[in-house]
Amino acid sequence: MLDEILSILDKHRFQLNPSKCSIMRTKIDYLGHSINEYGIATLYDNIKAIRELPIPDHPTLKQANEFIVLEFPGPKLSYVLSTDASRVGLGAVLKQIAEDGRIKIIYYLSRVLTNTELRYSTTKLEALAIVWARTKLRPYLLGKDFRIETDHCPLCQFHKKRSRSERLDRW
Structure with a gap:
């Protein structure tokens, strides 16, 4: 052999x-x-x-439940897509609000910016985060109701009027 x-x-x-x-x-x-x-x-x-890590002395139930865990999506629940951008990268969280008000984390996304994207304005970066996350999470979002959360106020009015950027209008 x-x-x-x-x-x-x-x-x-x-x-x-x-x-x-x-x-x-x-x-x-x-x-x-x-x-x-x-x-x-x-x-x-x-x-x-x-x-060899020591066992915590008195872990509480609340502390144990604070550990971040992904959950399966609920088929009847609508999605919330939270996005953010910085000068280094993009991030997004896909979540659902359960009937009892609990937030269910479904998916985390992040990536670094390309050399070209490093030159984008803040508004373009925040819009890019939304477009990128929506594209990546298409299998989850296609045909479903979902809300987009962003911390960038100029994008909140974006759907009501045209911007001064052709790229933003295309997105």
Whole structure:
């Protein structure tokens, strides 16, 4: 079998560095994992710090429930898309308001700006965040009622009048 693998590599002109090769081993450590005949496991050194964290003295139920968790969307609930932009990146949160008033987080999105986008005005960045998030979350939002939340007041009146920017009008 080893001869077959080496002949295939040779046929396709692959070159191996002997110092980086491990042949005929039953266990190998690779990319933070230990791989053997039984499966793959995380290397102990990588999880040692987490395992040695002290157990909190008195965690309350409220503190335990504050941990951020994504939830499945409710098919009958409308969506709320909250977006924001900064000079470094874009962010969005897709959420729903449950019947009991609780906010259900469905999806988080974020990305850094491209070199071109770094030159956009604040209004264009905030609009870009909305357009980008709406595009990314299309499978969730298509055919559904949803509200957009933004902290940029000039965009709140955007749907009522034309802007001075062709790009904003296209979006």
